[in-house]
Amino acid sequence: MAATSPTDEEIIAQIKDGSVELFEVIVSRYQKKLINYIYRMISDFDSAMELCQEVFIKVFNSLDKYNPSFKFTTWIHRIASNATIDWMRKKKIDAFSLDGNDDDDSPSLKQQIPSKDLNPLQTLEMSQLKGRIESAIEELPFIYKQLIILRHINELSYEEIANTVELPLGTVKNRIFRGREMLKAKLTSEMKREARYGK
């Protein structure tokens, strides 16, 4: 019989009791999600790494304030979200700018591992498609981008997102719907433009 792995909340309880080494499990579980979230929000790989480290240290230092009746996933994402917003404020990044980067894809994203079982041409097409989607996400206004990433990349539920960003559930659903529509519109116009000019 396979042993079930302990929940985040159980691990946190043990860390609070002195098993600090278990924090490694928390970092392992969340590092990819948080780095993906932060990087896609700020589009700066080195700063994303640094900020993500700060987030984990902040989480560790604030464990006493964590209320186990709330989901840990929500709590850690909220800390990451607030830290990202603070970083953007410090850097005076206009969170609502619609002007995005015109590059097809960022350097770090170009290095991603291609999907298996595809021939080289399909791999190239898939890679180009991913690049276009990444660009379209990057160009979304902050309020939509944040929610789209939390929903579709970090795979949080609507309720978890609402708790993370401290907004009403209806607002979150509306914004995600609008964000998706904007994303689809951007991708459609991009593809039409390419079809017209025969890229």
Add this chain to the structure above:
Amino acid sequence: MANDPAGKDPIDPMLDNQTDEDVPEDPFLTETLSNLSDIRVPSEFLPNVMFQVYERHHRDRLSWPQVMLISFILIVVSTGFFAWDVLDYMKAEGLSGFGTALDRKLDLVLNRFEGFLSAAGSVVSAGWQLLSGLFSETPITVQLGILGLLLIMIWLIKKAMAQLVP
């Protein structure tokens, strides 16, 4: 904390107040987005975080008697090294009294501007590290006050030593 970093929200507030609206899912877009490549996490990320976590944890666990003991050991060790240095100076200069050698050595070190700067810098840096570790929850003004007291104590010790050595 508010979600809105710039304090403005282009969403229609009437729409925002809806709470039970079902969002039509878009399976194709959902599938496409979930297949986006993950950003690779460098292998050193986890050890770096854990190093900082352990450092923080051990620092938090230090009790006052332990801090005092560590401080005492450091003072004894540094005094020992300084005395050793003075003894070397005594031999090199052919001096007979330790007091004379200590007086000259102190003058030599402190009269050189860079030496003084370096010594003062080290004391301030060490004092600051100690204070920020021990009094991280204390207001900055109190920390500066304690640092000031530390410097005054060092100055008084130096003055007392100068009087002891003829």
